[in-house]
Amino acid sequence: MHKIDNEKLTFPKVQELFLNNSKLELSSDSRKRIQKCRDYLDKKMSSEKEIIYGINTGFGSLCNHIISKNDLKILQKNLVVSHACGMGEEVPREIVKLMLFLKIQSLSYGNSGVQVATVQRLIDFYNNNIIPVVYRQGSLGASGDLAPLAHLSLPLLGLGEVYFENKKQDAKNVLKRFNWKPVELHSKEGLALLNGTQFMSAYGVYCLLKSYKLSEIADIIAALSIDAYDGRIEPFHELIQKIRQHKGQLQTSQNINRILKGSQITKRKKEHIQDPYSFRCIPQVHGAAKDAVGYVAYVFLNEINAVTDNPTIFPDEDLIISAGNFHGQPLALALDFLSIAVAELGSISERRTYQLISGKRGLPSFLVAKPGLNSGFMIPQYTAASIVSQNKQLCTPSSIDSMESSQEQEDHVSMGANAATKAYEVIMNLEKILAIELFNAMQAIEFRRPAKTSPYLEKIIKEFRKKVDFIETDVVMYDKMQASIYFIRELEKNIEIKI
Numbered sequence: 001m002h003k004i005d006n007e008k009l010t011f012p013k014v015q016e017l018f019l020n021n022s023k024l025e026l027s028s029d030s031r032k033r034i035q036k037c038r039d040y041l042d043k044k045m046s047s048e049k050e051i052i053y054g055i056n057t058g059f060g061s062l063c064n065h066i067i068s069k070n071d072l073k074i075l076q077k078n079l080v081v082s083h084a085c086g087m088g089e090e091v092p093r094e095i096v097k098l099m100l101f102l103k104i105q106s107l108s109y110g111n112s113g114v115q116v117a118t119v120q121r122l123i124d125f126y127n128n129n130i131i132p133v134v135y136r137q138g139s140l141g142a143s144g145d146l147a148p149l150a151h152l153s154l155p156l157l158g159l160g161e162v163y164f165e166n167k168k169q170d171a172k173n174v175l176k177r178f179n180w181k182p183v184e185l186h187s188k189e190g191l192a193l194l195n196g197t198q199f200m201s202a203y204g205v206y207c208l209l210k211s212y213k214l215s216e217i218a219d220i221i222a223a224l225s226i227d228a229y230d231g232r233i234e235p236f237h238e239l240i241q242k243i244r245q246h247k248g249q250l251q252t253s254q255n256i257n258r259i260l261k262g263s264q265i266t267k268r269k270k271e272h273i274q275d276p277y278s279f280r281c282i283p284q285v286h287g288a289a290k291d292a293v294g295y296v297a298y299v300f301l302n303e304i305n306a307v308t309d310n311p312t313i314f315p316d317e318d319l320i321i322s323a324g325n326f327h328g329q330p331l332a333l334a335l336d337f338l339s340i341a342v343a344e345l346g347s348i349s350e351r352r353t354y355q356l357i358s359g360k361r362g363l364p365s366f367l368v369a370k371p372g373l374n375s376g377f378m379i380p381q382y383t384a385a386s387i388v389s390q391n392k393q394l395c396t397p398s399s400i401d402s403m404e405s406s407q408e409q410e411d412h413v414s415m416g417a418n419a420a421t422k423a424y425e426v427i428m429n430l431e432k433i434l435a436i437e438l439f440n441a442m443q444a445i446e447f448r449r450p451a452k453t454s455p456y457l458e459k460i461i462k463e464f465r466k467k468v469d470f471i472e473t474d475v476v477m478y479d480k481m482q483a484s485i486y487f488i489r490e491l492e493k494n495i496e497i498k499i
Contacts (some may be wrong), residue, residue: 001192003027004123011297012497017101018094023127024104026119027406033110034119038186040315041113055113055188055311055320076190080157083150083194086135091148093131093163093200098202099152100126102304103193108158111307111314114194121183130174133161134199141328141416144309145199148417153193158182188311195309202330203420204300207335210427212341213498215286219252220460220491221438222282223259225352226266227453228444230361231279233257233266241283242336248294249287255281263454272361278351285348290339297499299334319401328416332399335419339426343391346426349402350384351439357381358445358469364474367443367471374474377440380481384436387429394422394429424454429467435484439468445471463487 002017005027010193045055063476091099104122107114126133132155138147154160155171159182162171175182185193209495226230236257241250260266274280308498311322357377370375398419444465452458467483 001025004104006030006109007300007343009105010214011209011301011499012206014098014101014205014387014498015306018098019359020308021399024101024123026108026116026123030108030110031116034108034112034114034116035109037113037313037315038115039319041188041313041389042186045319053112055191055356058441059274072185073185076185076187077157078191079194080150080153080185081159084154084160086138086147088135088137091134091136094153095202096131097126097208098205099134099148099198100131101486102198102201102205103109103152103196105304106196106198107192107307109328111272111308111312112309112388113188113313114191115186118156118185118193123154123373124178124180124369125127127164128178129164130155131163132171133163133168136421139184139199139417140413141197141200141418141420142413144195144326145197145328145417146194146325149196150200152198153190156183156193157185171276174379179271188313191311192309193325196347197303197326197331197416198326200328200335200416200420201300203417204296204331204335204338205304206419207338207423207427208296208499209302210431210492211289211296211338212497214342214427214430214453214488215290215345216255217287217488217491218289218349218434219255219282219439220259220321220457221349221434223256223354224285224441224445224457224460225280225437226256227260227263227457228441228448229275229352229355229363229476230270230272230448231275232267232270232272233260235275235280236283238280244286246287247291249283252286253283259456260454261456264451265292265448265453268451276351276355278348278355282348286375289341289345293339294499296338298335299330303331328414331401332414332419334414335423336395336397336399337417338425339391339395342423342426342430343388343395346388346391346430346476349430349433349437350381350388353381353384353440356437356440363444363447367440367447367470368474376471376474377443380436380439380477383481386434387433391426393431394426398422422433431488432481435481435488438464438488439481439484441466442468443471454469460491 002022003025014228107119132152134148134151155162158172158175160171162174164174174256236253306323311320313320355368363373366376366378368374370388398415401415467487468480
């Protein structure tokens with residue numbers, strides 16, 4: 001059981017919660033903070049005739065429309081219903097569950113004016129694995145993730161659809177099954193649910209954790225490719241990295257040296273003077289990606305511990321402030337940066353794959369004994385090249401774009417939601433590219449026998465061979481490439497998050 005309280009979230013903690021499928025519970029302090037804020041708001045609304053944006057006014061450019069007290073609940077329900085305008089593919093369920101968690105966390109700080117019952121219902125959904133159907137398209141990433149968060153919130157009202165017990169069904173039917181009544185939203189609650197960066201943040205956290213793991217796996221695969229290509233170890237010498245002082249570069253070289261420790265192939269005398277950049281510059285390229293991941297981690301660690309709805313309520317200071325914490329610019333920039341860094345890991349990986357099949361360093365053309373009769377590993381490289389090209393197109397920054405909305409009241413937007421979904425695509429593409437390099441390197445290393453690579457890599461080779469055999473002649477390959485992806489996912493499980 002994980003208690004939602006004032007303790008700062010960390011990425012290892014978030015991963016642990018999801019790996020262990022932990023249940024959530026509001027701490028007594030969180031309940032008090034939420035209730036204190038709600039009581040303050042109710043008192044404020046009953047004792048004053050003050051006009052407060054989003055509480056007794058319309059939204060966006062309709063902010064000058066005053067709403068009567070009798071219509072405040074209708075206003076909040078109308079907000080959720082009218083904003084559920086998402087389109088496109090469904091958001092992966094694991095990301096929607098992360099959205100639920102991050103929304104609960106943000107509301108728990110007691111600056112949003114929600115009812116305890118509303119937060120509790122979100123927790124009930126999370127704990128019972130009731131996952132709202134949310135769509136990828138629709139958020140500008142500025143006035144919060146309005147459309148996606150509306151779809152996340154609809155089921156609280158008995159509207160929309162959810163996944164429950166692996167079946168998509170109407171939310172109202174699931175509420176009946178648990179004997180839950182639809183939540184009756186009070187003043188400000190619809191806005192608290194819909195304003196916020198939880199769509200961008202959930203994608204960002206998922207992408208960040210995946211990128212971190214893949215950057216470590218890229219080092220493992222690159223090390224295998226180095227021995228498969230009969231590459232030199234000198235570019236990974238500690239002195240080279242120290243005179244440049246980039247943290248990621250030093251970390252990468254240390255990883256490669258650790259992975260290749262004890263390799264017979266690494267130690268033997270080389271006939272060639274130097275290697276192509278895709279091998280020689282692994283510390284510089286992989287290291288730069290690691291440093292980018294570190295920066296993105298800094299941004300998202302702040303975000304997942306923040307209050308990002310609007311207006312924000314400060315009971316102790318007797319203040320209700322309408323501002324812009326929902327604007328996704330920090331996330332948009334970071335997500336674009338992450339996409340570019342991850343795409344470069346794929347780009348250099350594909351180049352290593354190309355070198356392995358090029359018929360150099362004593363390796364047969366296309367890594368088969370009888371090239372010509374057999375095409376061998378010719379086309380997996382084509383596939384990798386195609387995916388690398390797609391990543392380059394996806395890396396056009398979203399954060400440089402902005403389009404006016406709400407009659408120009410919301411005249412600058414971050415497009416962070418588009419940056420988030422693009423980053424997801426780029427990262428899933430990287431996994432495929434690395435899987436193809438792994439597939440090729442595993443084939444190439446067999447041509448170095450009887451010499452052995454490091455004990456660490458020999459263990460990995462042994463496990464891989466349980467899934468994919470050495471290829472003697474042309475066979476159907478797509479299933480073996482898919483098996484390589486699954487093998488990478490198994491490796492991911494053993495990587496400790498240290499950001």
